[in-house]
Amino acid sequence: MSEAPGRVDDEHARLVFDVFAQACTSRVTLEHVTGRWGILAMAALRDGTLRFNALRRRVGGVSEKMLAQTLQALERDGFVRRDAQPTIPPKVEYSLTKSGAKTAELLMGLIDFVESQMPEVMEANARYDAAKGL
Amino acid sequence: MSEAPGRVDDEHARLVFDVFAQACTSRVTLEHVTGRWGILAMAALRDGTLRFNALRRRVGGVSEKMLAQTLQALERDGFVRRDAQPTIPPKVEYSLTKSGAKTAELLMGLIDFVESQMPEVMEANARYDAAKGL
DNA sequence: CAGTATCCATTTGGATACTG
DNA sequence: CAGTATCCAAATGGATACTG
Numbered sequence: 168m169s170e171a172p173g174r175v176d177d178e179h180a181r182l183v184f185d186v187f188a189q190a191c192t193s194r195v196t197l198e199h200v201t202g203r204w205g206i207l208a209m210a211a212l213r214d215g216t217l218r219f220n221a222l223r224r225r226v227g228g229v230s231e232k233m234l235a236q237t238l239q240a241l242e243r244d245g246f247v248r249r250d251a252q253p254t255i256p257p258k259v260e261y262s263l264t265k266s267g268a269k270t271a272e273l274l275m276g277l278i279d280f281v282e283s284q285m286p287e288v289m290e291a292n293a294r295y296d297a298a299k300g301l
Numbered sequence: 302m303s304e305a306p307g308r309v310d311d312e313h314a315r316l317v318f319d320v321f322a323q324a325c326t327s328r329v330t331l332e333h334v335t336g337r338w339g340i341l342a343m344a345a346l347r348d349g350t351l352r353f354n355a356l357r358r359r360v361g362g363v364s365e366k367m368l369a370q371t372l373q374a375l376e377r378d379g380f381v382r383r384d385a386q387p388t389i390p391p392k393v394e395y396s397l398t399k400s401g402a403k404t405a406e407l408l409m410g411l412i413d414f415v416e417s418q419m420p421e422v423m424e425a426n427a428r429y430d431a432a433k434g435l
Numbered sequence: 436c437a438g439t440a441t442c443c444a445t446t447t448g449g450a451t452a453c454t455g
Numbered sequence: 456c457a458g459t460a461t462c463c464a465a466a467t468g469g470a471t472a473c474t475g
Contacts, residue, residue, distance in 0.1 A: 192416075192419060197412060243429040269414060273407075277335075277404070278331060280404065280407055281327050287400065296377075
């Protein structure tokens, strides 16, 4: 702990890693809810319980694979509850848990704000593109 | 515009498309801020103005390419301001715009909540995995 | 310094077919 | 109905080298 054969970089690298690792603990979870289909699934479930295919139609444009994957991740994280009735044909109902509902609410706050900004965003886009187009 | 050679599916497809398109207007923008590096860049800029490489070190683990891409998208959307001084060597400063700051704030609300839930999330993960592991 | 350009590995994601 | 399994196309993302 006195001589340093490595460079200063070593220490710096550790710092970076720490910050990164710390930020990453929730990163994965965060990406489940902010991900492309995560947002839509959470949003769709805000109105109430839905079965797999109903949810799939509600979201629109999602493949079975991706919806299943998304729902599994959200269920594993405790944001979505999965109620499978062992009947034939199977009936599986999805709904938000308490923390899922809170998350969806926060998500909606962000979405609504961004949506409210869309006119400005489109303007900004146009300005940016025009400046580049010169 | 009277006869419909296509099937009912056509209409359904249009409905799905509409919903999807509507949701998608802000989707792209939303993904810029919720994306992997978008979140980190916005978070890093909350503390103030940063130059490209400083920001890069602050975020940690991001390649030049991805940071440049991320910043361009955020600038194009009007969330980040880019101040380039035509000096040699070049000096470019990045900061949040007003709407960028508001977005970052909402983002932080979401992140903080998810982070506060991490113990429960990890528990949920463990329970889920245990149930699967049987 | 602040990027752009290129190449390449990995990941992502959808269509399809099949199962309980 | 509610998925799983497989295959393959496309997008993502990083390392590297180069430019103004």
